[in-house]
Amino acid sequence: MSDSKHSAVADAGHHHHHHDYDFVAHKKMYWAVGAALLIGTVITVLAREWEFSSVALTVSVALFIASIKSYLVCAYFMHLLSEKKAIYLIMVTTVAFAIGMVALILSSDKDPIPGTRPKTHYVP
């Protein structure tokens, strides 16, 4: 980590970059990411119109695009690409737990005692 000490405001809160922080390039990049997000949105919407053979595929495509979009937001807007180790640790753990929660709840639901059925069907 570079903790060069600058008093310049331009450096405040953004210590991982160096003096020659390239604002123009960064601004361009942010707009580009914004555009990519918009395009991603449009593709997701359009993808719905192309009929996929199965629900699973439709869902996967939509979530795949959403994942890419969320990667863009995290990586660029939230500066995770150049963030500190502590933040990574926290976020990786959290996301792992969140996924674990969803996955375990779902697998519990999908693994009942064989013969279990919705009561609404009544007859044994």
Add this chain to the structure above:
Amino acid sequence: MEIPYAVKPRPDTGLYNAKVGIWLFLASEVMLFGAFFSTYILLRVQAPHGFWPDVALGWPHGLLNIPIGTFNTAVLITSSVTVVMAWIALKQNQFARFRKFMAVTVLCALGFLAIKTFEYREKFGHYVIQLNDGSRITGHLNVNGSSPLLWTLKDVEAAKLEALKVEVDIPNKFRFPVGHPIPEDIHKAHQAGEHHREREIKVSDISSLKAFIPSTHPFFAIYFTMTFLHGLHVFGGAMVLFYFGFIGSGMWKTDPERFTNRIEVGGLFWHFVDLVWIFLFPVVYLL
């Protein structure tokens, strides 16, 4: 007494306090929305096969207004770009530009909320009607030219109507294959490519009438819960950004570094709100 590293990063972690704080907070938010998404998924996978409203608890599709939702997504994405531009402007020492971007951000947020409110309203005037023969239709009511909100059968009775005029929805392809209980003529109308169809329904034929509100169906329950909470986040974020950008921006003069940090932290929250929507939008509107 000064709290250390409130502004300047701590050398070994490379972070200032508020940044650690906001990320921890976002971590808890991930778990919060994670739980809501779990709920969504569970409700949905255990819903009976077949399509709402013919199978009462089948999952509804295509009820939300996709063009509007898409537009709203764009609004939110724009605000995410402008908030980070605002921060860059501060770093470049361009306070006026910062203000401009903040204004756009807050306006986008308010725009988002306004559109969302409009969508909610539309749902409150949208009904699912069960007829005595067991078939169900959905659509808007037309009572003397206006479309009443949040009616129940009691309101219909109170209005002393013999028959209800209903703008019946024609199911789109995401609602198919439909089961038999959709009335025959509506099915035909769909095949003829119509989109709306007004029908008169005798009140005595109606066994139940419910607006598209949370208690009507788990889909609406989770849709309203998640979008409402997301909306609260948008609202809270907008308030904070508005405060930083306009009311509390005097700090720029007294303590510019801390001020810039605040904007960064506020921006992180704002991006997170955007992030939630990135998943929420396809999940509730599209799938």
Add this chain to the structure above:
Amino acid sequence: MSFWQYLFPPANASAHGKSTDDLLLYLHLLMAVLFIGWLAYFLIAVFRFRSSANPKADHVGARSHFSTYAEIGVAAVEVLLLLGFAVPLWAKAVDQFPVATGNPATDPIEIQIMAQQFAWNAHYPGTDGKWGKQDIKFAEKNPFGLDDADPAGKDDVTCLREPFYLPVNREVICRISSMDVIHCFKLPRMRVTQDAIPGMSIPVHFKPTTPGEYMVICAQLCGNLHSGMKGEFRVVSEEEYAKWYAEKSKAGGASSFE
């Protein structure tokens, strides 16, 4: 009641129950060994290293690796109990249901158990062996939602708030459900416990081995009369069961609803 009895579950009355009891016994033996071992060590340490006897503490302290071995030992026993007992027992309980071979004298008995606030109800298919038609829309009339109009249901046996019977030494499959809130179907002497969850019907099986009167406990808080929610069942000889069943079946199920 003798002192020893206090330390053991009430007498087991089912075929699989012994394995549950054995597991409990082994576990408690392990626990006792650990507890007594550690406690003895603890008392010795506390006594021996009291400050009056040992005014100067040793900076390093214990140098042996005993604790590591002890920890590995504990973990090993746990693995043994887990893989050797718990997992197979559970698999046996939930994956290996007795199957009908078509012989009415030895086939497992199937019953539906419907919990409600605050009672246990049982439902048998009757002498024709066919379940009457059930539908949720009749559930307001009777807990099992039996359709009065269905002839197959005329001879169904229903025990509403009254004891139900089971023949001794026959496998029983109970399908547990509830109509209102979550209850828990617990037969302590059969070593059977299964939540009764509205919206789900979950099977359990067991084989009673000792004739007698038994109790169904509700082991899940279900409202203000939770503590009073008891069910009874009787395990009787094959003949007595057949007699009871025939009579009940003749009387018909649907008529006995409240």
Add this chain to the structure above:
Amino acid sequence: MQTATTHPGSGAAHADSHAHDHHEPSFLTKYIFSSDHKIIGIQYGLTSLLFLLLGFMLMLAMRQQLAYPNQPIPIVGGLLSKVLGNDMASQGVMQADLYNAFGAMHGTIMVFLAIVPLAFGAFGNYVTPLQIGAPDMAFPRLNMASYHFFFWGGVVMLASFFIPGGAAKSGWTSYSPLATVADLNNVINGQTLWLIGMVLLITSSLLGAVNFIATIIQLRAKGMTWMRLPFFVWAQFVTGFLLLLAFPPLEAAGLLQLSDNVLGTSFFLPTGLVYNGKQLDVSGGGSPLLWQHLFWFLAHPEVYVLILPAMGIVSEVIANNTRKPLWGYRSMVYAALAIGFLAFIVWAHHMYMTGMGTKIATFFQTTTMMISVPSVIILSALFISLWGGSIRFNTPMLFALSFLPMFGIGGLTGLPLGLNASDIYLHDSYYVIGHFHYVVAPGTIFGLFAGVYFWFPKITGRMMNEFWGKVHWFFSLIAMNLIFAPMFIQGIRGMSRRMYDGGATYFSVGVGADPGILWLNKFITHAAVLLAVAQIPFIINFVWSIWFGRKVDSDNPWQATTLDWQTPTPPPHGNFASTPVAHRGPYDYSVPGAKRDFTPQDQPN
């Protein structure tokens, strides 16, 4: 270097006799809206002790009912009838609804309003910044907000006793659908307030957790590396993460249940509910098990929230009073981290009886067995730490020592519950009640008592009375065991929990098990009364010592090494006389060659 001599203000009754460093704050800003972590810690401490007492009193009334079913409750019976109404307590006799309400509130109050705020809010707040050498928490105002959310959460919970229908009565677990249908007559019923209260309490905990973790990451003094943190700080750190990541799902679940209760949704209500012979007018389509998953996703980690800070306190006290370093400090730290990690993937061991298939049940019992290993490691390390020590038996140490076997009993009895094949028999019996009370009552509460006696002199500048402390310890230890040990017997004999009649229905002769265990209900109740009596010396000692206790003769009366003891007494605003630097590990006791048998962490060589 012994930091400072006794500060001129020491011995004054209140912690911040040092406020004169600044302009004189008003009573309001000093005690109510303070953002000083020490004042907030004290606020948390006093509030939660009162809740602890209340939780106990609810239980005493319940125990009375268990021992003498349907007889008027002595002393308070009449009052209860008057205040709560005859449908709750008729002629002083506790009714089933009141029993259930008290039971649910006993659990809720003990867990969320007493132990967590005492262990995390009070000790965590007061001690953590001191031990890491920080002037305060990272976000002092957030800290204040955290207390105020807690306080209002408590007020809402208390208020729920007095509204029509009474407090929540579906257990602290609030399982749906019961929680939704238990009181259909009142829309704003006890359960609604319980949920609102929980949302406030959860918000409080989340703010606290963010603050603690950020503080520990950011504000460690110079030289205070991770492996030099006292174990107490590690325990708080892991606790913070448990709260941070486990509570949000319950917050979500709470909001969903609130919506089920108030807006008529069916998140947790399945299709086809027939209640009181009528189809319930809801859409259905929900899942009762989803509530349980989200609840236990919090509530299992929550039990480690209850135990870890206590382990932290016990470790501090043991190191201090054996006059030697903790044995295996590093493995204790890793074990605590392992507990924190595994705590998130064992929750469904509370749900074995909900109809789990083999695969998922095997997963959860395997992780449950795994999580017992780090507990064994921590406990073993503490036991072995005794070896070679020079043990002082003061009151904090007596409580800390008793913690060990008591937690041992509680932890060991978790094993038969953790294996589903044996849990089949034990589930929801008094065996479970025995199990977890051994960990939370003679376990955690003893750890907290140790902490109270231990840090009291730092907080007030006065010692608590040793003799009465020992009396308190002795009778509490006896009474706790007389209360909770017989519960294992009751459980093994088949007695179920949450029984308003104490199990009488099920032990009616001839049908159920034998009635030979019902007398134990009386026995336990008497022991509980003994426990209550044993608290009197404590309460008097505690209050009396604040003003009249023996003054400490040094800032470091226990001759401890950690930084919390290297401050003026009581520590002023900003804590340290000069910015501390850590030069060594936390427990340099009896270092060979050192002048004294303790070398404070901030002493350079």
